[in-house]
Amino acid sequence: MEAAGDAGPAGVSPGNADGEWLRVHPASPFVRGWIALAAIGYFFGRDIFERLIQGGPLIDDRMAGRAPWLLAAGSVILVLAILGFIMTWYFTRYQVAEGYVRVKTGFLFRQQRQARLDRVQAIDVVQPLLARIFGLAELRFEVADAGESAVRLAFLRMDDARQLRATILARAAGVTPDPESPDAVVQEAPEQTVLSVPPSRLVGSLLLSEQSVFVLLGAVGSVLLSVLTGNSGFFLYLIPAALGLAAAYWSSFNKGYNFTAAISPDGIRLRYGLLDTQAQTLPPGRIQALRVFQPPIWRLFGWYRMHVNVAGYGAAGGNGEGGSRTTLLPVGTLADVMTMMSLVLPDPGTPDAARIFAAGINGRENDGGFITTPERARLLAPLAWRRNGYAATDTALLLRSGRWWRQLVVVPHQRTQSIALHQGPVARRFGVADLVLHTTAGPVVPRLIQADVDVARALFQEQAARARAARKRQTSEQWLAQVAPATPIAEPPALSGQLAPSEPLAPSQDGPQNG
Amino acid sequence: MPTKAIDPPGITWLRVSPKYVTVRLVEWAIGNLIAVVVLSLPLIFVLLGWWTWPPLWLAVTAPSLMLILAVWRLVLIPRQVRAIGYAERDDDLLIRGGIFFQRVMVVPYGRMQYVDIGVGPLERWLGLCTLKLHTASAGTNAQIPGLPESEGARLREQLSARGEARLAGL
Numbered sequence: 001m002e003a004a005g006d007a008g009p010a011g012v013s014p015g016n017a018d019g020e021w022l023r024v025h026p027a028s029p030f031v032r033g034w035i036a037l038a039a040i041g042y043f044f045g046r047d048i049f050e051r052l053i054q055g056g057p058l059i060d061d062r063m064a065g066r067a068p069w070l071l072a073a074g075s076v077i078l079v080l081a082i083l084g085f086i087m088t089w090y091f092t093r094y095q096v097a098e099g100y101v102r103v104k105t106g107f108l109f110r111q112q113r114q115a116r117l118d119r120v121q122a123i124d125v126v127q128p129l130l131a132r133i134f135g136l137a138e139l140r141f142e143v144a145d146a147g148e149s150a151v152r153l154a155f156l157r158m159d160d161a162r163q164l165r166a167t168i169l170a171r172a173a174g175v176t177p178d179p180e181s182p183d184a185v186v187q188e189a190p191e192q193t194v195l196s197v198p199p200s201r202l203v204g205s206l207l208l209s210e211q212s213v214f215v216l217l218g219a220v221g222s223v224l225l226s227v228l229t230g231n232s233g234f235f236l237y238l239i240p241a242a243l244g245l246a247a248a249y250w251s252s253f254n255k256g257y258n259f260t261a262a263i264s265p266d267g268i269r270l271r272y273g274l275l276d277t278q279a280q281t282l283p284p285g286r287i288q289a290l291r292v293f294q295p296p297i298w299r300l301f302g303w304y305r306m307h308v309n310v311a312g313y314g315a316a317g318g319n320g321e322g323g324s325r326t327t328l329l330p331v332g333t334l335a336d337v338m339t340m341m342s343l344v345l346p347d348p349g350t351p352d353a354a355r356i357f358a359a360g361i362n363g364r365e366n367d368g369g370f371i372t373t374p375e376r377a378r379l380l381a382p383l384a385w386r387r388n389g390y391a392a393t394d395t396a397l398l399l400r401s402g403r404w405w406r407q408l409v410v411v412p413h414q415r416t417q418s419i420a421l422h423q424g425p426v427a428r429r430f431g432v433a434d435l436v437l438h439t440t441a442g443p444v445v446p447r448l449i450q451a452d453v454d455v456a457r458a459l460f461q462e463q464a465a466r467a468r469a470a471r472k473r474q475t476s477e478q479w480l481a482q483v484a485p486a487t488p489i490a491e492p493p494a495l496s497g498q499l500a501p502s503e504p505l506a507p508s509q510d511g512p513q514n515g
Numbered sequence: 516m517p518t519k520a521i522d523p524p525g526i527t528w529l530r531v532s533p534k535y536v537t538v539r540l541v542e543w544a545i546g547n548l549i550a551v552v553v554l555s556l557p558l559i560f561v562l563l564g565w566w567t568w569p570p571l572w573l574a575v576t577a578p579s580l581m582l583i584l585a586v587w588r589l590v591l592i593p594r595q596v597r598a599i600g601y602a603e604r605d606d607d608l609l610i611r612g613g614i615f616f617q618r619v620m621v622v623p624y625g626r627m628q629y630v631d632i633g634v635g636p637l638e639r640w641l642g643l644c645t646l647k648l649h650t651a652s653a654g655t656n657a658q659i660p661g662l663p664e665s666e667g668a669r670l671r672e673q674l675s676a677r678g679e680a681r682l683a684g685l
Contacts, residue, residue: 417652420620423521433521438652464621468606
């Protein structure tokens with residue numbers, strides 16, 4: 001660790017370090033490689049430990065002659081591993097300058113990667129438990145490649161990570177460094193907490209999840225089976241299943257614990273985690289699509305879950321890491337959903353946003369101006385046809401579906417990639433068609449189910465025109481250039497479930513409209 | 516014509532080359548004939564008395580069902596090829612396809628990330644190519660098969676130029 005002095009530059013402020021190559025924290029290879037070290041230690045330690053306990057000689061008699069060789073081999077492996085860690089650390093350098101973040105890695109096979117700052121889709125600051133103990137954090141810089149993080153800096157000191165995040169976001173937003181004092185540290189954008197999920201609600205949501213229903217069914221089934229067959233040994237087989245379930249519940253709890261959402265001019269900040277903590281920053285306009293979902297049991301408590309598609313996070317679904325990163329709200333009330341909606345969509349594009357969104361989440365038939373499946377096609381969806389429908393505002397398309405598993409998908413017009421109409425033989429018989437909006441990979445799949453053919457066709461044309469108009473309004477990736485410095489999100493968003501009609505992003509709203 | 520069912524009104528579709536039918540026929544032959552032959556093997560073995568299982572009726576039904584399906588697909592091929600169409604509008608490209616399962620797709624020029632042209636051995640022999648558009652969404656499965664090579668090249672240049680002019684972020 002004699003290299004600790006080297007970390008000095010990284011410790012000052014990456015913000016003033018234009019053109020300067022910096023290294024990550026010297027302890028990081030050990031934090032990252034502790035599993036490898038632990039494995040080596042375990043491998044050599046276990047044997048010795050067992051012998052000590054058994055009171056036998058420290059080294060097996062048969063091995064005694066070879067012990068020096070084994071020891072030597074072990075230490076060589078250890079030294080090589082440590083050397084490898086140090087080399088990796090020494091040759092990994094990063095730089096934030098001239099609108100790019102650059103990372104150099106490798107000593108035999110060198111790689112230099114650079115990513116444009118204004119292409120940032122999301123920045124995450126991740127703290128695994130061990131890094132948290134050391135006060136370190138990993139910074140992940142996401143660009144739109146729907147896969148692995150473009151740039152991962154593991155590990156920086158927590159303060160440095162936050163400082164670097166502020167610098168990157170400021171540059172990405174279009175804040176140019178002051179030429180007179182280029183060394184000025186970029187202030188972290190002030191943020192305001194808008195909602196948090198109390199642990200009791202999180203526990204409740206886990207107990208009432210779909211998973212729990214299956215657990216209950218499984219338990220009832222196995223009790224019945226053991227009573228009927230009179231074979232209680234059968235329960236032994238359930239132990240691994242129970243362990244797996246406990247792990248799944250624990251993982252959800254660990255990830256969802258202390259979930260808070262905050263808003264800052266840099267975008268939406270999400271923080272969560274019990275042992276491993278994570279802080280995500282989603283800059284404005286990076287959310288490609290959003291889904292509000294309610295499983296049937298949650299309706300008793302009026303709880304909802306929200307997911308988003310973000311270009312950098314990719315398609316990872318389920319309970320994995322990607323699953324938690326694409327969760328905008330693990331469990332929340334209608335008011336929470338409305339608050340998040342107002343953050344994601346600061347301009348809802350309609351004066352009556354609260355009513356329309358509420359109708360999209362809970363309503364049916366034509367409340368809130370939704371247009372649903374025609375009655376003649378009710379056989380195709382006997383329960384859901386009253387809910388399957390859409391509504392369009394000036395800025396987003398709302399797609400509603402599901403009678404029991406209620407779902408509302410919101411796609412901002414300027415985020416639509418391409419649009420398709422689908423119709424199979426049965427749908428043609430009933431005169432309906434599906435409209436699919438393509439967005440970047442993620443858990444949200446926007447699809448309008450079984451709309452009247454003429455309605456779908458009209459929507460297809462209108463939506464293409466609206467998306468075109470919205471794209472024309474959006475001129476720059478640098479969000480400060482689009483939104484005046486006095487951002488509408490600077491004022492506290494309404495918490496009461498009412499969306500404050502804020503200023504439109506641009507004066508011209510020339511897309512054809514269809515309330 | 517039923518292919519009009521979900522098309523937006525007032526579009527004049529450009530159709531792909533009729534020679535593309537040949538490509539589809541060869542693909543059909545490779546896939547379906549092999550399947551029919553493989554499924555007929557038990558029948559032959561049963562007739563030759565080598566196998567006692569399956570019963571004759573099953574040995575006859577399986578390949579004949581496959582054959583009926585194959586013939587059905589064969590009959591559809593020319594219509595399916597005729598159903599493929601594309602139209603260049605000012606700001607986007609429309610692509611349609613399918614008879615039973617119809618699909619109409621609109622891809623804005625500004626959303627295109629890149630354009631691929633693929634040519635298989637058979638297509639090369641016939642002077643055809645397949646154009647594929649990619650956007651940031653994996654769901655955009657936009658391809659136009661069976662374009663004459665010159666038309667493919669023209670379309671690619673056109674799309675690239677228009678994409679550049681209307682480039683939008685994500």
